[in-house]
Amino acid sequence: MFGFGPRTPGSVFAPGSGFVFTGLAGHDGSFSFEREADGIRHRREHTSRTEHIHQEEHWRRAQEAQREEMRRAQQQVQRQFEQARQRCAQKASEAAEPTRADQLRQRGNQAFAAGRYAKAVTQYSAALKAMAPTRNPRLLSNRSASYAKLERFEEAYKDAVECAKLSPDWDKAHGRLGMALAGLGKHEAAAEAFDQAAAACIASAELHGQTGVSDSEGAQLAAEVAKAAGEWRERARQQRVQAETEAQREREKAQAEAAAVAKRRDETRRREVQIEIRKAEVEHELRHAVDEGLARIEELQRRSAGDSAGGGSVQLPLVLVAIEEQEEVIKRVLTSAQRVGVCKEVQAHAKGALKRLLCAREDERRRSEESEAARIAAAELQAVLDDEECTRSRLKAAIRRAETVGVEAKVDKGAALLTTARELLAALGKEAKTKPKAAPKAAGTASAHAAGSEHEQIVTLGVQQMVEMGFSAPAARTALERVHGDVVAALEMLTTAPQ
Known part of the structure; x- marks a missing residue:
């Protein structure tokens, strides 16, 4: 092998030629052209055999591809021939x-x-x-x-x-x-x-x-x-x-369905948020209404404790009206709370407060009716005391009625009024003992007055029973006094009629 590279062990330099002959020297450093020629011949033979193998492989593949193509062409020709034969047979059959x-x-x-x-x-x-x-x-x-x-x-x-x-x-x-x-x-x-x-x-x-x-x-x-x-x-x-x-x-x-699903999901979340906000608002409103109702109860109890014939009775009806209005507010808010799903504990607390308001209002209504009945009884007793022709029976009936409705405890200066009435009754009793017997007509008149006193007692007892049945005291008294007046007129006619 020839080259221009640097000299190496096993290479020979030809003086004057500028060539370096590599691979030509033997193991002992001697130069041999025959050995180099054998190497070149062997390499050429190896290259020739490799190329021949590649050529044979390429030729074999080409032959296989050609045979495959011929086979496919033959099959196609066979199919076309069969179709042509069928068409010819069909044309012949049609002919x-x-x-x-x-x-x-x-x-x-x-x-x-x-x-x-x-x-x-x-x-x-x-x-x-x-x-x-x-x-x-x-x-x-x-x-x-x-x-x-x-x-x-x-x-x-x-x-x-x-x-x-x-x-x-x-x-x-x-x-x-x-x-x-x-x-x-x-x-x-x-x-x-x-x-x-x-x-x-x-x-x-x-x-x-x-x-x-x-x-x-x-x-x-x-x-x-x-x-x-x-x-x-x-x-x-x-x-x-x-x-x-x-x-x-x-x-x-x-995409539209996905957008619709996303929109529905967003709408659901928005509604849930709105529901939670509304629930919180209603809960707050319900708590506030309950607190207001309890405050009204405390105010009612305070005014009832300090009620007097002079001033307390004027403001109590306003408190009752406020309690009724607060009941309606609690009912309305409680309905909204049930609709939006406020927690059960808050609803139960509101229902309890509503019940307490109702009881307080009913108690106050009964107390007011009792106070009104006591005031009327006190006024009637005062009228009897002011009457110059007051009789012992009328006074006794008025005192009994006043004691029955509790004038002494429920009316301002009721105790003094009853004391005065009792003293007058005692005085009338002493006067009746010392007074000679009256004529038969006077006796008849006295008996009529006694009968009237008995009917007055009956009217008083009737008012009490009707109040217990749920009627208001003034309405019951008006109805019974009308009946009582008719009875007294009848008794007077009987006493004045000729014997």
């Missing part, structure tokens, strides 16, 4: 006397051309039945087209699949399959079927071109094939556009 199946097929074609697709399906089915067990792909193709016109795409798909299996190189079989898939909404699969129809159309044209047709016929065939393949490709393109449109529609629908 001869038509069979029952041919007649049915022709009737189906006529019905299809007239738009009577249901009748066409019936005729094609009868023709297939007449040809059983043989399955004619053209009849299946025609019946698939009829089913598609009737929008019975499942039946059209079944016939198209069977037709494509029987005639895989027939472009119309794949076209029928594409139309059925398009009707079923499977647009991507329909586009693939239309592509297969175009490929089958082109393959059939290439086979006809290899069979030795004339130039004019070849040009016409090429034009027809180009047109048919273009139509199939256009249908495939339309199906892909439709598939993309539907996919876009589905994406938009999914």
Whole structure:
């Protein structure tokens, strides 16, 4: 081996040449051209053998590819030959006397051309039945087209699949399959079927071109094939556009549904927040109403404790009105609290306060009625005392009535009034003992007054009973006094009548 590199052990420098011969020296430093020549020859042989092996491998692969291509071409030619044979046999059979199946097929074609697709399906089915067990792909193709016109795409798909299996190189079989898939909404699969129809159309044209047709016929065939393949490709393109449109529609629908779900979720959260806010507001309002109600009860109790005939009785009705208004407020807020779901403890507390308000108002109403009855009794007693013609029986009845309704405790200066009345009653009693007996007329009058006193007692007792039954004291007294007046008038008439 020759080179221009630096000298190394085992290399020889040729003086005057400028060359350094490497790999030519032996182990003892001697120079040998024969050894270098043997090395070059061995390397060339090795390279030649490697290249030969690669060439053999490439040739073998090329032979296998060629055999495979010839085999596929032979199969295609065989299929085309079989189809041509079938077409020739069909043309021959059509030229001869038509069979029952041919007649049915022709009737189906006529019905299809007239738009009577249901009748066409019936005729094609009868023709297939007449040809059983043989399955004619053209009849299946025609019946698939009829089913598609009737929008019975499942039946059209079944016939198209069977037709494509029987005639895989027939472009119309794949076209029928594409139309059925398009009707079923499977647009991507329909586009693939239309592509297969175009490929089958082109393959059939290439086979006809290899069979030795004339130039004019070849040009016409090429034009027809180009047109048919273009139509199939256009249908495939339309199906892909439709598939993309539907996919876009589905994406938009999914996005709209997701947006609607998100909106509903946001609305739900917003409503929940609003409910919580409203719940807190109602709870606060209910607590405030309860506190106000309890304050009204305390005010009522304070005023009742300090009530007097002079001033307390004037302000108590205002407090009662305020309590009634507060009851209505608590009822209204409690209804809202139940509707929005305020906690049960707060509602129970409000119900308890409402019950306490009702009891306090009823107690005050009874106390007020009792105070009014005592005031009326005190006024009547005072009227009897002021009457110059006061009798002992009238005074005694007025004192008993005043004691019954509690004038001494419930009316200002009631105790002094009763003391005065009792003293006057005692004085009248002493005067009656010292006074001589009156005439019969006076005796009759006195007896009438005594009877009136007894009826006055009855009226007083009746008022008490009616108050216990729920009537107001003034209304009960008015009704009973009217009856009492009628009784007294009757007694006076009896006493003054001639004997």
